[in-house]
Amino acid sequence: MNKPITIKEIARDLGVSFSTVSKSLNDSSEISEKTKKKVKEYAALRGYTPNQIALSLKNSATYTIGVIIPDIQNSFFASVLKNIEIHAKSYGYRIVTFFTNETLKEEEESLKILSKGLVDGLIVCPSDETFKKKKFDHFNAIKNMNTPVLIFDRVDDNLEFDSVSVDDYKSIISALDYLYEKGARDIVLASAIPDVSVGKKRKEAFEKFITDNPEVNGTILEADDNTVLKSMLYEALDTKKVDAVLGVDIESTSLANAVVSMLGKTYKEEISLIGYVNKQFNRLIHPRVSYINQYPEKIGQIAVDMIVDKIKIGNSKLLNKEVIETTLAIKDTSR
Amino acid sequence: MNKPITIKEIARDLGVSFSTVSKSLNDSSEISEKTKKKVKEYAALRGYTPNQIALSLKNSATYTIGVIIPDIQNSFFASVLKNIEIHAKSYGYRIVTFFTNETLKEEEESLKILSKGLVDGLIVCPSDETFKKKKFDHFNAIKNMNTPVLIFDRVDDNLEFDSVSVDDYKSIISALDYLYEKGARDIVLASAIPDVSVGKKRKEAFEKFITDNPEVNGTILEADDNTVLKSMLYEALDTKKVDAVLGVDIESTSLANAVVSMLGKTYKEEISLIGYVNKQFNRLIHPRVSYINQYPEKIGQIAVDMIVDKIKIGNSKLLNKEVIETTLAIKDTSR
DNA sequence: TTGTATGCGTTATCAA
DNA sequence: TTGATAACGCATACAA
Numbered sequence: 001m002n003k004p005i006t007i008k009e010i011a012r013d014l015g016v017s018f019s020t021v022s023k024s025l026n027d028s029s030e031i032s033e034k035t036k037k038k039v040k041e042y043a044a045l046r047g048y049t050p051n052q053i054a055l056s057l058k059n060s061a062t063y064t065i066g067v068i069i070p071d072i073q074n075s076f077f078a079s080v081l082k083n084i085e086i087h088a089k090s091y092g093y094r095i096v097t098f099f100t101n102e103t104l105k106e107e108e109e110s111l112k113i114l115s116k117g118l119v120d121g122l123i124v125c126p127s128d129e130t131f132k133k134k135k136f137d138h139f140n141a142i143k144n145m146n147t148p149v150l151i152f153d154r155v156d157d158n159l160e161f162d163s164v165s166v167d168d169y170k171s172i173i174s175a176l177d178y179l180y181e182k183g184a185r186d187i188v189l190a191s192a193i194p195d196v197s198v199g200k201k202r203k204e205a206f207e208k209f210i211t212d213n214p215e216v217n218g219t220i221l222e223a224d225d226n227t228v229l230k231s232m233l234y235e236a237l238d239t240k241k242v243d244a245v246l247g248v249d250i251e252s253t254s255l256a257n258a259v260v261s262m263l264g265k266t267y268k269e270e271i272s273l274i275g276y277v278n279k280q281f282n283r284l285i286h287p288r289v290s291y292i293n294q295y296p297e298k299i300g301q302i303a304v305d306m307i308v309d310k311i312k313i314g315n316s317k318l319l320n321k322e323v324i325e326t327t328l329a330i331k332d333t334s335r
Numbered sequence: 336m337n338k339p340i341t342i343k344e345i346a347r348d349l350g351v352s353f354s355t356v357s358k359s360l361n362d363s364s365e366i367s368e369k370t371k372k373k374v375k376e377y378a379a380l381r382g383y384t385p386n387q388i389a390l391s392l393k394n395s396a397t398y399t400i401g402v403i404i405p406d407i408q409n410s411f412f413a414s415v416l417k418n419i420e421i422h423a424k425s426y427g428y429r430i431v432t433f434f435t436n437e438t439l440k441e442e443e444e445s446l447k448i449l450s451k452g453l454v455d456g457l458i459v460c461p462s463d464e465t466f467k468k469k470k471f472d473h474f475n476a477i478k479n480m481n482t483p484v485l486i487f488d489r490v491d492d493n494l495e496f497d498s499v500s501v502d503d504y505k506s507i508i509s510a511l512d513y514l515y516e517k518g519a520r521d522i523v524l525a526s527a528i529p530d531v532s533v534g535k536k537r538k539e540a541f542e543k544f545i546t547d548n549p550e551v552n553g554t555i556l557e558a559d560d561n562t563v564l565k566s567m568l569y570e571a572l573d574t575k576k577v578d579a580v581l582g583v584d585i586e587s588t589s590l591a592n593a594v595v596s597m598l599g600k601t602y603k604e605e606i607s608l609i610g611y612v613n614k615q616f617n618r619l620i621h622p623r624v625s626y627i628n629q630y631p632e633k634i635g636q637i638a639v640d641m642i643v644d645k646i647k648i649g650n651s652k653l654l655n656k657e658v659i660e661t662t663l664a665i666k667d668t669s670r
Numbered sequence: 671t672t673g674t675a676t677g678c679g680t681t682a683t684c685a686a
Numbered sequence: 687t688t689g690a691t692a693a694c695g696c697a698t699a700c701a702a
Binding site: 073 | 408
Binding site: 341342343353354357358361385386388389390392393394 | 678679682
């Protein structure tokens with residue numbers, strides 16, 4: 001249980017100055033090959049490894065990106081996080097992750113802690129409660145610090161930061177166009193995120209489509225409580241004529257899927273289902289759900305690219321808002 | 336984009352020494368109330384917050400726990416991670432997470448990076464490949480450092496560290512006892528983790544049960560490739576008489592569930608399914624899968640308790656190996 | 671070629 | 687009551 005060896009100790013043991021050791025280990029041309037060799041060999045022998053904390057202080061850089069996500073159990077966020085980590089690694093960055101569990105309080109705390117010089121940049125997806133309570137002060141507070149911030153997925157006009165998100169409007173219209181073409185006229189929109197920005201945008205797109213196509217009978221079912229949403233879905237699918245369900249998030253989509261299964265309905269014949277889920281989700285169930293691919297890999301990659309850019313170049317005045325094009329992946333659950 | 340303000344700058348602005356500022360902010364009794372008030376007010380005004388990196392260097396403590404897990408997309412690990420994070424927070428610790436994607440290489444790199452003074456302790460679940468290649472040198476290397484390490488879930492005799500895991504043997508026997516009692520005699524064990532310690536232990540328990548109960552016809556299907564395992568399951572369930580499937584991990588269980596659904600078989604009537612899945616997994620599907628609850632919350636909590644203990648008390652010679660008792664949760668998929 | 675001094679932001683010890 | 691100085695571990699400009 002020996003404490004990690006430091007440059008000073010190596011210097012002492014070798015009878016040289018600690019700057020000689022430092023230079024040797026960094027392969028400085030100032031030092032003779034002979035000394036370098038001696039130092040390096042001893043350092044290797046003792047398992048020397050530079051203390052990252054000291055380096056961070058010295059360089060005022062932590063090589064760490066902070067990530068704040070609402071819920072790791074949500075497979076969309078899990079997938080984005082995974083890809084953020086992979087991509088950050090390739091840039092030589094680590095990630096420190098905070099989960100807010102969709103609460104404002106934990107989000108505020110996370111932002112506060114991470115703005116104390118622990119990270120070089122921040123990738124954040126705001127919590128449900130943040131939108132519900134329309135509290136964005138903690139974000140504005142961090143805008144005055146020099147830590148670059150990037151928002152992903154749940155972008156909002158109140159959050160004046162760079163961002164990566166998907167084409168909510170277009171994706172809904174594409175899905176509805178598809179369902180319409182296949183004959184669906186009674187369509188349900190299900191949402192477990194009525195307050196969140198993306199939930200609102202997707203709902204607006206749905207409403208627009210209904211207005212533009214009066215022959216379509218649209219129903220919106222939304223509740224952030226799963227039990228409530230599930231019974232709403234159950235009642236609707238049990239008592240009304242429903243040709244298709246469009247789920248704006250993983251929760252609502254999986255609930256719809258379960259309800260269809262509970263009611264013994266068959267996909268393709270009786271009903272269609274399209275949702276904002278992902279491959280990972282789809283691997284678990286049968287039949288596969290048709291889905292709007294949000295390309296979480298791309299979101300993660302672009303998020304890291306953008307934040308690393310900001311870390312290196314520094315903040316610019318202009319906001320950079322990336323929008324990822326989704327695609328519709330048709331599976332067994334949609335005719 | 337002002338850089339965060341430091342004690343020195345406050346001292347300069349206020350015309351006092353920086354040690355006075357430090358003491359004031361720490362409410363030292365040495366400083367007059369008047370000065371303290373002045374300093375605190377100005378610090379608050381300028382949004383001063385102590386630099387955590389400097390504190391870490393000063394205190395040789397990072398208040399950070401490193402977590403290394405094989406795959407965040409696996410909902411068991413996601414659940415454990417979530418609970419590690421929640422519990423660590425309550426102790427005032429952050430977590431920095433590395434994902435190995437079940438590879439030895441990324442595990443080695445993660446251990447190497449995290450042993451450079453970045454964390455006060457390490458919670459690790461080794462990768463599949465580590466077991467496959469029986470390479471544990473990188474773990475032994477870190478044993479010589481002063482960073483405490485704790486292994487969770489995939490414990491192994493080659494890994495001489497404290498650990499938290501579940502009662503693999505007992506849980507399998509309980510599940511088999513249950514199935515046996517309900518009349519199952521043709522039982523399939525499915526595993527997507529044949530090389531991993533827990534996979535092996537669960538398989539051994541299964542084999543023991545078969546030996547002890549010769550009237551039971553046991554079949555073991557294992558492959559770490561999902562496609563392969565899926566077709567093995569398909570063939571077995573399609574051509575042979577199978578009363579029950581026991582999945583030793585989430586992958587194999589979800590594959591079995593999908594195959595049953597593909598073959599149009601009905602649970603309770605024709606076949607039973609029990610697996611090492613969790614609530615989170617079960618919420619997504621219908622009908623619910625009977626499962627062996629490994630209590631990921633407990634695993635996360637105990638892991639943090641143990642590592643925080645070791646960080647504070649220091650390493651002891653005796654190994655502490657916690658074993659969590661699982662329970663069997665019977666759902667619609669098992670008669 | 672090697673050694674000394676400085677600073678990154680803190681806290682703590684000691685001096686004034 | 688306040689201030690100066692050292693130390694945490696490192697890299698680097700400067701001195702020898």
